[in-house]
Amino acid sequence: MTAPLQRELVVLAAWLFVMLILGAVFNSVTGFLLAGLLAYVAWNLYNLNKLSKWLAKPSKHSPESIGVWDEVYYQLYNLYKRQRKARRKLTDILNRFQKSTQALPYAAIILNQYNEIEWFNPAASQMFDLHKRIDIGQRIDNLIRLPEFTKYLQHKKFKQPLKFILHKKKIILNITKYSEGQYLLSARDITAMSQVVNMRRDFISNASHELRTPLTVMSGYVEFLSHNAGDNIKVPLEKIEEQIVRMNKIISELIELAKIESSATIDSSVRVEINALLQDVYNEALSLDNNEHRIVLDIDTDDLKHKDARYLYGNYDELRMVFSNLMTNAIRYTPPDGDIKLFVSENDTVISIAVQDSGVGIQYEHIPRLTERFYRVDEGRSREIGGTGLGLAIVKHVLDRHSANLAIQSEYGKGSLFRCDFPRSKLEH
């Protein structure tokens, strides 16, 4: 029993005792006891009424009373004060959240599990022409009427963002699940950014094409001169020819890179059989190598645990370019008689295709930069063996397009491993 209740029982007992004494004095014990009880009930009813009035409209001042009622009022008043404080704090947080989302340059929309709009910020209202009074509660796919958006919403594969054109603007959109049945849709206008990227790509592509013609003309003259020139200028002419070949290679790879960048997104429903792909790459490597290395192909995909590990999905020519580049590098950067292995492995999350060599290896600090355009560890050596510094940039770009990841492990002087991980979740079945 709580202390206030105990106290109240003592008060009641004392009150009834007084009534009992008075009853004995005036010779009406029952009458006095009854009157005493009635007075007690009336007092409690009065306080109950006061409490219900205060609860209906709580004020800053706590009602006052005596005994257990004072205790009740005091506790309730404290509860009321704490609740007011928490509410003020919450309103404050909410205000700050609303202000920050209103200032956000990105469109933000909160959706429920039925894809109905629960809230959006002014940037979303502008981007998707939404109106608070009409569109709250509407299904988002009724308002953004684009087949690719509807498909994205239905498939619920929200790990990848969706890019689409709306009212001549290029939009990138993400959907994130942030609590049970609640989604945050955020979108950004990337028109200006993609224009800059396109301009850069077109410039490189145009400049490369433009350079091809003068190079062909120069090559023609060099050939003519080397047929008609004396021995003393044969060597310089050969050097010029070498440089022309090198420039032609750089130009071809730049054009290749621009072509990949400008081509449509990968059709991930096209199946590429790993065995056939790697067999092609292997044969090509053998003919390039002239028996200088021990090259091994280890691709018996029938042995793999998961049968789906036999296939990749995407563009055959681009994927072939990836593994050709890796094999060419392995041949170039492995001294004669070294070992080179092309193989497939898998685990529950990825299917990996890797090229391992026992070559010169790469110092740790260079590894993160290898896929940058024109980055070479040793420029002189790369040039000597006919490198352009673009091979791994192309590899990285194609892998990105296939949602795959390039992992590079290397030990300086001992060899390198270039592993391409294709996530299973991205592979169609």
Ligand code: ADP
């Ligand atoms: P490059 O045409 O110069 O080979 P890449 O982009 O293919 O250009 O490679 C970038 C650099 O990475 C190379 O210059 C080389 O230093 C290093 N590299 C690439 N593959 C290997 C490898 N298998 N072993 C050692 N170094 C490598």
